[in-house]
Every structure is written in structure tokens, then in C-alpha cells.
Amino acid sequence: MPVVIDRARSRDRIAHDVLTLTEPQYTSSSTAICRYAYTPEYRRTADYFAARLRELGFEVWEDAVGNLVGQNVPRGERVYGLGSHCDSNRNGGPWDGPLGVAVALEVCRLSGEHGLDLPLRVISFLEEEGSGFGQMLLGSRIAAGRITDEELRDGLRAIDDGRPFVEHAREAGYRPQEWRSCSETLDDLDGWIETHIEQGRVLQDEGTTLGIVEAIAGYVHADVHLDGRAGHAGATPMIGRADALATAAEIILEAERLAVQAGHATVATVGELDVEPGLINVVPGAVRLSLDTRGVREDAFRGVASALESFAQEAARRRGVAARYVQRTAVAPTPMDAGILAALQESADAAGITHRRMASGAAHDTMCVAGRAPSAMVFVPCRDGISHAPEEDSDPADAALAAEVVLNALVRLRATAPS
């Protein structure tokens, strides 16, 4: 029998948690949510969740870099993990991250209130957005050991002041030199479920309440640097130009064409483009453009990236421009755990909550957790697919349904687990 919850009460509690964290002491901006690792507003946000967990009798600690952990059974016992992150991007909204921590907290409350005694760990990962130090999923990558000493020591500097990550971490009271011990944050997990806003509009446009994420897309991030020849817009005939922006235009359209052709929901985006010198009356001499191509089929998105690299070389050569393709990152897709997916689906069905299987196009901390524990994610609709913007909005009633489904999925998992 599924646990039946007071949905209105859960809705109100989740709304209270998320909206409290939009108050001035939790953000450095008056027009957006802005909080990055090791800032006072981030400290207060983590303290807010820590206090709520302690009220429920959880032991709460932070690992050597500042991932927040709360647990209701002694350390070393097997637990189910729930959580997300509570930092924001640089022009953020209330829901991306905190929603998942608030849903985790609500599941903890419900487990206690309904006498379920689920062994639970809540994790709020540090610096998921990379807004403080420029590297996404930082806390979960450290916990998963997906980083090197060199990267931590030399590659990570604060966007705001250029000082090293390790300096900031030490000043905030952490022990970044002991980062390998953060591995313990992911020990003993029998399962992991992260709830997050969809950051797309599929659920909204379909009228479906929850997304059950069966895979997180992998991606290639790259830059294409084009070096042509600047020239006076009036004094340089069309023939003989080496226009870096016209070359870029061909590449942008080809990226789009390649993604559509690749199928399997592969996407490709050129989101950044810088023009030098960037004057109305000068033929562009140099352009840098970014490529983001993703999907759950690695051959498909990697094919887009490599075909685009070849196309860029060819288009540039035709135009007397030099092209340089530089890969920033390549990440494989992360499949979710079939058992947890089934438990989520059965729980949603039992409660009559509409849902669909879907891929996550966005990256999430769960990509790092999935190497250590059976993992899954639940998506909640967000208005018009907007995220990473102050207008980001979501319905706490949907979040309450996510909490209900996650709670019941854990009950199912425990019931079927080998003891």
C-alpha cells in the first residue's frame, strides 16, 4: 500500500523552504539568486538546511571541501541518498538546486511523520553550477574522485578575484588538501535520487507532472577559433575577404543541421560567439564560437562534434581563414538504475501521478553519484523551461508530488532489498 501524504502540507513546507532562501541574506544580488561556494550567503543557505535536518534528529556534517551531509542513522550504516545542490548560477532563480534539497528534506520529514524509519542521507553538493570557480559539478566531482590534485591546486580560481580554490576553501575553514576523504560522502549508498526542475518545457507542454530520468546526456564542449583577416568594411572588396564571422555563420548552421541529422534527440548549440574587432565598419578578423553537443547516444553527439570540426576546417579553408577546434570537455552519457526507475514509476502509477520517461539534457551531480550507487532523478516541470534566470519558476505542488513518489519508491526499494 502506498504511503498517502498530506499533499497540501508538503507543498507548503517545500514552498516555505525554497522561498525563504530567496530572502536577502541568502543571495548577493537584489535582482537574482546569486550564491557561490564559500560566500556568506552560501554559508547561511547551507546552515538553513543543516538546521532543518538537525530539527529532524539528523546528524549533520560537511566533508573536507564543504559538501553538506545529514544522516538519520549512524555513519557506516547503509542509507538511501537524496539531495541536490543549493548554490546558484550567476543570474539564478529560486528553484534550480534548492528544490531538490527541499524535496529531500520533505521526504525526511514524511519518513518520520509516517513512522517509516527509512535510513536516509541528504547531500547538498558544493558548487554544482560552477559560478564561483568556473567548474560545474565541483563538489560531486571531488566526492567521486573525478578530479586531480593538479586541477584542484592550479586549475581552479575564483571567477571574482582570481585567487585559488584551495585558498578560498581554507579561509572558509575547510581542508581541501584532504579532498580524497570526500569520497566517504558517497559511501554506503543503497540508492540515490535527485529531484530537480526540468530546465526544459517538455513536461509543461505535454501537461505531464513528473519526469523520470532514464539517462543523463553526455556532451562535448568545444571552441572553434577562426582567424581571418580584418579589413575596412568599405575598402575591402567582397572577393579577397577572409571574413571570420561569415565562416562562423556557416559553422553555426552546419551544427544545427548535423544535430538534426544525428537523431536520437541529439542537440547542438552555439551559445557563445565573440567577434574581433567587433566594429560595424570592419570585416571581422577573428571569431571564437562555442559548441555544446549532447545526447544519450554517445556515438551520435560525438559524431556531430567530429563532423563539425571537419566542416569548420573545410569552410575556413575555402574562405582563406584558419580554423582551430579545441575540445574543452567530453562526458559520456550516464544511464540511470533500472531498479530505481521501476520503483519510481510504480510509485507514480500507484498514486495516479502522470509521468514520462525522459533524458536529462542538462548535467547534474547525479552523474558523479551514479558511479558509486544505483541512481535516478525525478524532474518537476518549470514554467516555460526557463532556468538560470530570475524568472525561473516551478509549482511547489508538483514538488510535493515528487516527494510523495520518491518516498514511496524508497519504501518499495527497501521492501525488495536483500536484507
Place this chain on the structure above:
Amino acid sequence: MPVVIDRARSRDRIAHDVLTLTEPQYTSSSTAICRYAYTPEYRRTADYFAARLRELGFEVWEDAVGNLVGQNVPRGERVYGLGSHCDSNRNGGPWDGPLGVAVALEVCRLSGEHGLDLPLRVISFLEEEGSGFGQMLLGSRIAAGRITDEELRDGLRAIDDGRPFVEHAREAGYRPQEWRSCSETLDDLDGWIETHIEQGRVLQDEGTTLGIVEAIAGYVHADVHLDGRAGHAGATPMIGRADALATAAEIILEAERLAVQAGHATVATVGELDVEPGLINVVPGAVRLSLDTRGVREDAFRGVASALESFAQEAARRRGVAARYVQRTAVAPTPMDAGILAALQESADAAGITHRRMASGAAHDTMCVAGRAPSAMVFVPCRDGISHAPEEDSDPADAALAAEVVLNALVRLRATAPS
């Protein structure tokens, strides 16, 4: 019989003038030439030319906004005008502008040394590059009355501190409220010749020494604003995107195609492009791009502009993007005076100096003078067509030949003028 000059001496004197003005007191940057109206380095530059003219016995003054004028006959007598400008763009080189003033000065020297007694006026126009106040050809437009009280009072603000042009002008000791009196700067001209670097590579690539400019291109400057829909690059399927940058890419390529199709050496350039939000993992929600289309055939370049406006609307509609086309400026082509062109050509032929007729794709102060006096321009090659950059380079030996041709053209014009 043409006047035969000591070309090496003229080369050295022109080189001395231009290169002196690259010394630290004449530029605010250590890596480029930077001087804008009403700055100390601009003041010193104007003073340099004023002192050289006074040494030749010229009367020197500045008009109500600061155009520098020197003349070797009493005011009110008919003169031939020579000159250019001595401000720079924001990342400028030594030659764009000062070359023309230095050649004018050299013609004055030669006229004296050869006992020609030509009645001469040298003008160095204020703020041709628009680097101080954002409006090109400012001094010559004011002299030509091609500006309004409103523009001068409300439309012109210093790029560096946002304060009004009139404030800066007054503080520098000028009388901007009397700008209409600057019209006198263009009185009494029997002809006008401006020498300038080509800012293209046609002369260099052909191995021709001088360009004799038969028309200055007109142009349309416009912006296209595209409003699509930002979305997470991973969570937004290819179908249903409203990608402002992909729309812009189509427009960039169409601008190029339209210019080539228009013929008559019409050109079109997209030189500025801003992407919002400009993040690798966000589908671009908004783009602004600039259009510069020019030529000496007004129907041709205006046709490019209007066809591109239609194309932008259509491409945007296809993609669910809103397009807004906003014209900044439209300027008609300026034909040069046939008599002066013939005199220049005959002088070059007589001296055995290679030359070609050509259009100026770039705008020049001569566009404003041409409404008041028969006008022409002479182009000197510049290395690789580079201008508006510290690497800008030109050969003072070519400039000396330009001075020789201009001097002899004036002698011819005087000989054939009705007395």
C-alpha cells in the same frame, strides 16, 4: 612643365612629421595611437601642425569647435584647400589622418621652396574617427552644417565619461554654441584635395603607387535585433527552438550573397554581433547584429539593405524569432570633381607615377567638403590594407609622390582657372 621635387627630402620630412606624432606626448596609449578631441595629446598634435605652418608664414587659427586652419593669404581670398584629420581611432596607427595633414604641410613647403606662391589653406578636421564622441566626421559635418542643434546639444556625449560634447568643448576653450560660424572654414575654396592611406589592399596587391578617388562610397548602417527564446542547451530539443544566433547566421550569409549579387563593387559587412545570454550551454535568446553596406551605386547598396531587411523578417518568422531592422544612417555616394581628377591624373602621368581611378569605400571628411568646393582625394598604399590598428603602416616615399602630384595638380588648376 611639371615641378620636379627632391623626393627623398619630401619623404624624410613627411616621415619626420608622422613619426614625431607617435611619440608618447601625442598618444594616450603605450601600444597604439589614441587621441580624441579636447584631450591633451590631441591639443599637442594640433599645436605641432600649427607650429610647422607658422614657420612657413601661415596664419593659423581654430574655428568655434576646434577645426584647425592655416592659410598663407589673407582671409577672404580664394584658396586651394588641403588636409585631413589628426585624431585617431581608439586603437589606431600613425598614418590614418596625419598622413594627409603631413602631405598638405609638405605641399605648402614645396610651394614656398619652388616659388610657386600657391594660395593655400590647410585644414585638420576635428574628430574624424568619432572616437571621442561616437560620431564620425564630426568636425567636417559641423563645418558643412550637416548637424542640428539638437544633435550637438543632446546627441553627443563623450564615450569615456558620458558628459556632453558642448561641455567638453567649452572646457577646452571653444564656443560650441557658435558652431554655425564653422561654415567659414569651408569658405573661399577653389578646390580641395585630401590625401589618405587607402585602408584597403588594392594598390598594394596591384603594385600601383597612387589611387585617384573618383567617388566616395555611400552607405547604409543598420542593426538587426533578433528576439528568440533562450533555453537550456541540453534540455531544449532541436525542434521547437527559437535560436536567435542561428537566425543571425542565415542573415550574415545572405548579406554576403546579396552584396556579391548586387555588383558594382557593392560590399556588405556584418561587423558587430552580440549574443544574449552568451553562455556555452544556453540556446541564444537574443542577438543584435550590425549591417554596413556600401558602394558608389546608391541603388545597389540600398537594394542590399532593403533585401536584407526582408530576408531577416522571413528567416526570423520561419524560426519563431522576432526581427527588428533599425537603420542608423544612410549616406549618399559623393562623386569627386572631374576637373581636379583630371589635373591629378595628368600630374601623375607627367611624373611617371603609376595610378588608378578607384572608389573610396571608407568615409572621409572630403564627403562634407564636397558640398562646398570641387573636391578629390589621393590614396597612398598601406601595408596589407591594415588601418585602425597599431600595425597600420605606409611608405613615406609614396606620400612624397602624393605631395608631388597634388602640388602639380594645383599648379595646373591655377593655370587653367578663370582669373
